[in-house]
Amino acid sequence: MQAGDALPELRTTPDRYLTVRYAGASGDFNPIHIDEEFAKQVGLPGRILHGLWTMAQVARAQTQAGGGPHALKRLRVQFRGMGLPEQELTVTGVVHEVRDGVAVVHTVAEQGGTQIIRNAEAEIELPA
């Protein structure tokens, strides 16, 4: 990896019941994630994705690029928008710099033209 390199783009479409499964897996049953009617009542377009699920997709883009989970040494994200089920999510990243065997990658997760995670910064350890 060199500064300016793009990460392989990650595309994934959370299905209609992803948030229900993620609620069970994570223990976060906030109704904004699992109750369409409730979500609309509080002004959302519908049930929204768990932020940590979206963050996990950002992490996955890094670990795929780095050769495995061991390579991801640090990840920081900013949650900036609401993700929705049944819309394709695209994670893109660019290597910002390489120093001391570590690539610093800047990443964005975007859905339907809206950046739902941005200013994400990851450190990926490069093979010696």
Add this chain to the structure above:
Amino acid sequence: MQAGDALPELRTTPDRYLTVRYAGASGDFNPIHIDEEFAKQVGLPGRILHGLWTMAQVARAQTQAGGGPHALKRLRVQFRGMGLPEQELTVTGVVHEVRDGVAVVHTVAEQGGTQIIRNAEAEIELPA
């Protein structure tokens, strides 16, 4: 326990998100349990309870009466109606007969006047 004895009545009201949690716990994510809109589209009044959750309440009535899970030796139920979240469920049982240290209990689970489980038969081992 003697023939004719009633089990202590069990009353429980599954909350709005019981089926969502039970989907996660059981792995049964059938949309009739977790998707209000889908459930109505297929002619149901709304999301319905998992039958096995309701059966578990029948089992609970037996184990509470028998002094613990160890006492329940056999349980057979017939699913006869659809259970709904946010409606009180009542489980009632009557000892049908006692033979060889085992009470045979007949049980019904009812919600809003509808029997959703009936002809349930349990064998409860009595203390020696």
